[in-house]
Amino acid sequence: MRVLLTGSAGFIGSHIAEVLDDEVIGADLRTGVDVRDEAALDRLLPGVDAVVHQAAKVGLGVDVADLPAYASVNAYGTATLLAAMARHGVDRLVLASSMVVYGEGAYDCPRHGRVRPGPRRPSDLASGLFDPRCPLCGNVLSPSVIDEDAPLDPRNAYATTKLAQEHLAANWARETGGTAVALRYHNVYGPRMPRDTPYAGVASLFLSALLAGRAPTVFEDGGQQRDFVHVRDVARANVLALRAGTAGALTAYNIASGTPRTVGDLAAALAAQTGGPEPVTTGDYRLGDVRHIVASPARAARELGFTAEISFEDGMKEFAQQ
Numbered sequence: 001m002r003v004l005l006t007g008s009a010g011f012i013g014s015h016i017a018e019v020l021d022d023e024v025i026g027a028d029l030r031t032g033v034d035v036r037d038e039a040a041l042d043r044l045l046p047g048v049d050a051v052v053h054q055a056a057k058v059g060l061g062v063d064v065a066d067l068p069a070y071a072s073v074n075a076y077g078t079a080t081l082l083a084a085m086a087r088h089g090v091d092r093l094v095l096a097s098s099m100v101v102y103g104e105g106a107y108d109c110p111r112h113g114r115v116r117p118g119p120r121r122p123s124d125l126a127s128g129l130f131d132p133r134c135p136l137c138g139n140v141l142s143p144s145v146i147d148e149d150a151p152l153d154p155r156n157a158y159a160t161t162k163l164a165q166e167h168l169a170a171n172w173a174r175e176t177g178g179t180a181v182a183l184r185y186h187n188v189y190g191p192r193m194p195r196d197t198p199y200a201g202v203a204s205l206f207l208s209a210l211l212a213g214r215a216p217t218v219f220e221d222g223g224q225q226r227d228f229v230h231v232r233d234v235a236r237a238n239v240l241a242l243r244a245g246t247a248g249a250l251t252a253y254n255i256a257s258g259t260p261r262t263v264g265d266l267a268a269a270l271a272a273q274t275g276g277p278e279p280v281t282t283g284d285y286r287l288g289d290v291r292h293i294v295a296s297p298a299r300a301a302r303e304l305g306f307t308a309e310i311s312f313e314d315g316m317k318e319f320a321q322q
């Protein structure tokens with residue numbers, strides 16, 4: 001099989017390039033290929049059997065001025081790629097999506113059962129009440145696992161354009177009979193994770209601080225849960241996804257370790273591994289943050305045959321030694 005891998009020079013794309021057994025054609029802005037460039041796609045796509053689309057503007061989108069860039073690279077770029085795939089009869093797509101399409105995770109209310117809360121109230125956050133409340137009765141909720149059928153609630157430019165990519169890919173699959181698989185990555189970490197950028201995820205921010213001799217600053221009370229999944233596991237999920245899916249449809253999968261940790265646990269693990277200063281829990285908060293987002297990895301296990309193999313302990317040990 002011949003595979004066009006977009007974002008091939010990036011953090012996740014470069015790991016996928018290492019594990020694909022197929023013939024790989026790399027396309028990356030860093031090597032001069034923009035996915036919005038129709039002519040470049042027309043040169044690269046003849047003879048290609050599948051596209052693994054990782055190229056994207058990442059991070060969260062910090063303010064409204066970022067909206068055009070996210071829409072252009074992520075939504076318009078994917079639309080351009082899909083149209084070019086249709087022109088060249090390429091009928092298989094694996095798409096890098098994200099858990100951010102869910103917004104908040106799934107929660108249970110003691111009175112109302114499974115609910116999906118809206119954004120947390122600034123007054124609750126300011127008084128140190130970090131867990132969301134039931135939208136029906138105001139009770140404090142407890143977190144539960146989210147599966148792929150949960151309603152989607154993108155809350156920033158990045159999330160909105162990741163969901164747009166999924167919808168565009170679903171349109172393409174229906175129109176062309178192609179097969180699209182969207183992998184909703186949870187918090188990916190590991191070697192070559194971008195560092196020292198405003199868009200870096202928490203694992204890389206903590207490591208940068210520790211390696212500079214500074215204490216990691218843990219927001220809220222440190223009890224917020226995430227699922228940290230190793231980049232080599234994510235790369236393997238992409239390989240499995242190339243052989244999965246249903247013609248004429250998009251199928252989405254959570255790509256997660258299945259063993260969530262708190263942000264406080266993450267800071268403690270990296271501090272221990274680096275021998276750096278003890279983390280400081282500040283009680284500060286970011287209004288756009290969700291509290292917990294914990295995935296069910298069951299569908300990926302059942303249908304892709306994907307189970308994460310690198311444990312949090314082993315993965316963080318390696319990550320800290322970069």
Ligand code: UD1
Nearest residue numbers: 059098100186187188199200201202217218219224263289
């Ligand atoms: C992150 C990515 C998002 C990606 C998702 C899944 C960023 C900014 N966010 O979302 O794009 O789709 O993973 O891979 O890259 N925190 C601290 N101290 C800090 C920084 C953060 O305690 O110095 C806390 C935050 O308050 C939050 C948690 O760590 O509770 C995770 O933060 P972060 O990694 O930035 O964002 P995610 O919401 O997990």
